[in-house]
Amino acid sequence: MNTSIDNENTIEPVLLNDWHVVATSEEVVEGELIPSTLMERDLVIWRDSSGQVHVWEDLCIHRGARLSKGFIASDKVVCPYHGWNYDGRGQCTLIPASPNETPMKKAKTVVHYAQEKYGFVWACIGTPEQDIPHFPEWDDAEYKTVVCGPYTFKSAYRALENFVDPSHFPFVHAGVNGLMDNPDPIPPFKVWEEDGVLHSSEVQVTQPYGDPREVPVIAYYAYKIMRPNVAYFKKRLVISDPERAHEGREADRFCTYFTAQQVSPEQSIIRICCAMNFDPQPSDADVRRRQDLVYKQDAEIVDTQRPERIPVDLRAELHHSTDLLGMKYRAWMREMGIKYGTV
Ligand code: FES
Ligand SMILES: [Fe+2]
Known part of the structure; x- marks a missing residue:
């Protein structure tokens, strides 16, 4: 499985910009990190305490560890490797090895469009061009x-x-x-x-x-x-x-x-x-x-x-x-x- 965005150029815009189901709503329990793969892109799905779902690349910007192997604490995703904390926008808010430092802006995960509809979690790994088909x-x-x-x-x-x-x-x-x-x-x-x-x-x-x-x-x-x-x-x-x-x-x-x-x-x-x-x-x-x-x-x-x-x-x-x-x-x-x- 590819770990990153290296297959981006092989996926046509019509699929890249489409909404795809990546989990059922029921599978995404608050407090758990759910790995999922869409068109060979490894994703991590999680639900915050307000009920909102998030779909990100399953990749820590620091050294490429899988975020889905980490855990959630106080609505932050904590990387399993060096413990960097990411908030709901995907922004790193804490580098435990340098706790007094404000992490640089580019310390951010790749955040995808995500929404829940019809009992499913949907993600778009490009830019959505249309709505999810009506049911x-x-x-x-x-x-x-x-x-x-x-x-x-x-x-x-x-x-x-x-x-x-x-x-x-x-x-x-x-x-x-x-x-x-x-x-x-x-x-x-x-x-x-x-x-x-x-x-x-x-x-x-x-x-x-x-x-x-x-x-x-x-x-x-x-x-x-x-x-x-x-x-x-x-x-x-x-x-x-x-x-x-x-x-x-x-x-x-x-x-x-x-x-x-x-x-x-x-x-x-x-x-x-x-x-x-x-x-x-x-x-x-x-x-x-x-x-x-x-x-x-x-x-x-x-x-x-x-x-x-x-x-x-x-x-x-x-x-x-x-x-x-x-x-x-x-x-x-x-x-x-x-x-x-x-x-
Ligand atoms: S690889 Fe994620 S904190 Fe280092
Ligand atoms: Fe059939």
């Missing part, structure tokens, strides 16, 4: 939200493409999200770009265990790819078992907001937030159990794909009309000039 159900009182993961995958982009691919359900998730002995044909659907977001029209699939209620459903997925590493679907659900149909309502929806943290071009961490408006609501444990199963099944196959970096030249690999959203995703990334993690 409409997060603020909707009708919806229960559950953060799930982390799930480790090789390619973030292959994992995201899999997230928007309904034709793998009957095989990878046989008996859960599809029927292997009776796979759904995928009827033609539309994909369009609007305000920099790729949208799909609804895709209909049969799911024997389509959501945490453990009911068979006909599901209608509408997808959005919002950023190279952020996607979303809203699934409309109709309970297909007539005996249990009364458990559902026309308004029932299950949504997932998907994020990928690129640790390196061939290593990623997927974290998702599910939102559902069922009545009664499933428990957090029921939601997580099903997601853990589904993402484990996905990783077992997705991580076997070669090349490990996704090809964005559509002449590589063989595309079918039922892969329309994946194709558009690759072409869209190519247009943006994304080279990091692609071939």
Whole structure:
């Protein structure tokens, strides 16, 4: 792993200036230093006593030790090597070997943009050019939200493409999200770009265990790819078992907001937030159990794909009309000039 900023020139501005999830909010407990790696940059995340999160380079300006191996005292990060203290702005405020001296201004850590949203800690290691993609159900009182993961995958982009691919359900998730002995044909659907977001029209699939209620459903997925590493679907659900149909309502929806943290071009961490408006609501444990199963099944196959970096030249690999959203995703990334993690 690189320790510093020497890969800065290899990351395109579109990724460098984007917001990326680097932890869940829950992982960043006050008083703890959490190491995280984003595009081979080693970061340290911490939360001060006011609840504010900070994301810095995991590197002490003095002699390059990892700050994440240190500790927090009185809202200061203390380096594990010579004990230099850094305040919430990243400024060194105390050099214990020279306690009466005011540390020079340049004794400062590299501080990144950081914010919390949708149950995640986000960082931008460049200069943010846009907002974090909107997750409409997060603020909707009708919806229960559950953060799930982390799930480790090789390619973030292959994992995201899999997230928007309904034709793998009957095989990878046989008996859960599809029927292997009776796979759904995928009827033609539309994909369009609007305000920099790729949208799909609804895709209909049969799911024997389509959501945490453990009911068979006909599901209608509408997808959005919002950023190279952020996607979303809203699934409309109709309970297909007539005996249990009364458990559902026309308004029932299950949504997932998907994020990928690129640790390196061939290593990623997927974290998702599910939102559902069922009545009664499933428990957090029921939601997580099903997601853990589904993402484990996905990783077992997705991580076997070669090349490990996704090809964005559509002449590589063989595309079918039922892969329309994946194709558009690759072409869209190519247009943006994304080279990091692609071939
Ligand atoms: S390396 Fe951090 S205080 Fe010396
Ligand atoms: Fe899947």
